[in-house]
Amino acid sequence: MLIFSFFKTLTDQVITVELKNDLCITGTLKSVDQFLNIRLDGIRVEDPERHPHMLAVKNVFIRGSVVRYVRMAARAVDTTLLEDATRREAHNTGK
Amino acid sequence: MAALDGFRDQLVQVVLYDGRVIVGKLKGNDNFCNLILSDSVEREYSSDKGVEMIPLGLYMIKGDNIALIGQVDEDKDGSLDYSEVMAEPLAEIRY
Numbered sequence: 281m282l283i284f285s286f287f288k289t290l291t292d293q294v295i296t297v298e299l300k301n302d303l304c305i306t307g308t309l310k311s312v313d314q315f316l317n318i319r320l321d322g323i324r325v326e327d328p329e330r331h332p333h334m335l336a337v338k339n340v341f342i343r344g345s346v347v348r349y350v351r352m353a354a355r356a357v358d359t360t361l362l363e364d365a366t367r368r369e370a371h372n373t374g375k
Numbered sequence: 376m377a378a379l380d381g382f383r384d385q386l387v388q389v390v391l392y393d394g395r396v397i398v399g400k401l402k403g404n405d406n407f408c409n410l411i412l413s414d415s416v417e418r419e420y421s422s423d424k425g426v427e428m429i430p431l432g433l434y435m436i437k438g439d440n441i442a443l444i445g446q447v448d449e450d451k452d453g454s455l456d457y458s459e460v461m462a463e464p465l466a467e468i469r470y
Contacts, residue, residue: 301468311377330463337388341445342443
């Protein structure tokens, strides 16, 4: 649940999603749900020469299960706050 | 699924777990990401010749197989000459 909340704080930020088929898609995060399915708008692909498959696609819905990594700007994340929140969650679920 | 609301009755490009690409008009979807596509066409990419369009007609795709759903910009899609686009097919999703 924590990671879901974390992704919600990234809404309207530009992020890059790397899929488990090596495709990297950059776009504006529009929504995320409990399965970490991701909706990106105004997308572009990292290597359009190798992956021209998405040339005519503007917005995508990515299934959470195919995401390998999500890259975001360091300034988009308050790491201290996130550390505290993860510790708190680990503490609470450990009981 | 709320994130897919804007895609209804639009041309969408579905990428499957095995790397296949299917384009069609989104007629329906549910919470499991199951889709109904009308007038769907498989786009078979290959590195030595242009994209091969294989008409499939009305298709129901089970959500389990879906990696990504993209909303196609129809103007841009119409302006691209797919018989000239050559690329390796997308890789399958690897865990």
